[in-house]
Amino acid sequence: MTDQSGNETAQPQNVVVAFFRRVISEFGETIRFFAGVALVWFALVTFGFAAFHIPSESMQPALQVGDRVLVSKFTYGYSRHSLPLGLGYALPDSLSGRVLHFGGPSRGEVVVVRDPGQGINIIKRVIGLPGDTIEVRGGRLIINGDVMERVEQDVIRYRTREGQIVAVTVYEEIMPEGTSHTIYERSDTGALDNAGPFRIPENNYFLMGDNRDASADSRVASQLGYVHRDEIVGRANTVLFTFARCRNEEGLTCPPWRVFRGL
Helix, strand or coil: CECCCCCECCCHHHHHHHHHHHHHHHHHHHHHHHHHHHHHHHHHHHHCEEEEECCCCCCCCCCCCCCEEEEECCCCEECHHHCCCCHHHHCCHHHCCCCEECCCCCCCCEEEEEECCCCEEEEEEEEECCCCEEEEECCEEEECCEECCEEEEEEEEEECCCCCEEEEEEEEEECCCCCEEEEEECCCCCCCCCEEEEECCCCEEEEECCEHHHCCCCCCCCCCCCEEHHHEEEEEEEEEEECCCCCCCCCCCCCCCEEEEEC
16 A cells, blocks of 8 residues: 555554564563473472471471471472472372482481371471380480480570460470480470380381470371371471561560571
8 A cells, every 4th residue: 555655554454463463472472481480480399499387386496486497308309298389289199109219307307297197287306217216204305215415594484376475494405416406395294295105117207396395296196196208398497587476575585587597
């Protein structure tokens, strides 16, 4: 089409077609970009690291309610529990074994595990290894017949999530290998302060919370019990961040907000 001076003019429909082609091309580029980002994210949280939220007080004082914990998935190998978004839990039980196995956790490490009975992920500390005998008597941890040394550090009071004020004795508990961690004990006469002995089966581990009187762990067969190595999701390495979830009250301990604090 030409005008009176003989110059060509674009037909309106050609302009519209060119516009939509450009829009579709840019939309396609955007989709490919976000698909690439999603693929990288999926690979990272499947084979690398994932963040987990701490909902309870069972691992105080190492982990506080509201902490976001960075968990290494490649430390012990991969299983269906490595898949993000709960995708692995939709797979049949026959696929519950590890695709790759890089060894099990060491005593004292903090791990995230899948509790098949409750259908949730939980976080606890590894106390017993395969073949160990674990017992608790009067609040004292006994491993293979030896009473673990614990050193009193302090006595504090804090407010629980339910609003109750509790007093706990803070101890440093020393493991057979020489490593140590801090525990809370409300008393040495609680419901779980006398338990066992437990003989840990092959390929299984015995886990306990650091807040000993506020943790339903391997001492309770109907809750967690022994944890098979294939149920371990990964090792908790670092507290990414948390904001204080309590208010400062006179005479009560309120943990401050934390960023990138190792376990």
